[in-house]
Amino acid sequence: MYRANEPIDGGQNQNAATVPGVVARPRAIRDHLTPILDDLNPGIVAPEIQAAHFELKPVMFNMLNSIGQFGGSPHEDARQHIHAFLEVCDSFRQQGAHEDVLKLKLFPYSLRD
Structure with a gap:
């Protein structure tokens, strides 16, 4: 069983970061290569169209x-x-x-x- 603030590897990995209240779980290498896009800001946001009729002619x-x-x-x-x-x-x-x-x-x- 994993406990918060306790390294997964039993203390063997001294560089493992622990965050209070967060359970650390081992991740496969492919998980590190996949970007996390949950809170990604799209960067370009089109202004709202105030026109009653807008079309590309x-x-x-x-x-x-x-x-x-x-x-x-x-x-x-x-x-x-x-x-x-x-x-x-x-x-x-x-x-x-x-x-x-x-x-x-x-x-x-x-x-x-």
Whole structure:
């Protein structure tokens, strides 16, 4: 039986950290390789859309196709792609929608692979 604040290995591993009230259990190596994503912050959160009617119009996709999709190959320039993408996005405005919403919605369509 495991007890809190008592090393699992009977004191053989002097580096084992003990946390009061937490029962230490042995973990397989694969468990250390799997990331723990329970409390992960997604980082990018799209602002809420205040518009009564928000849609991505076909002309937006046509303009994105005109600049080409970015795939990450060595002969492609990521900075040039971002610059062209921002120019396309800046040509559109939708009442009640923050400009970042449009960029976040359209950006995945500017990529391939």
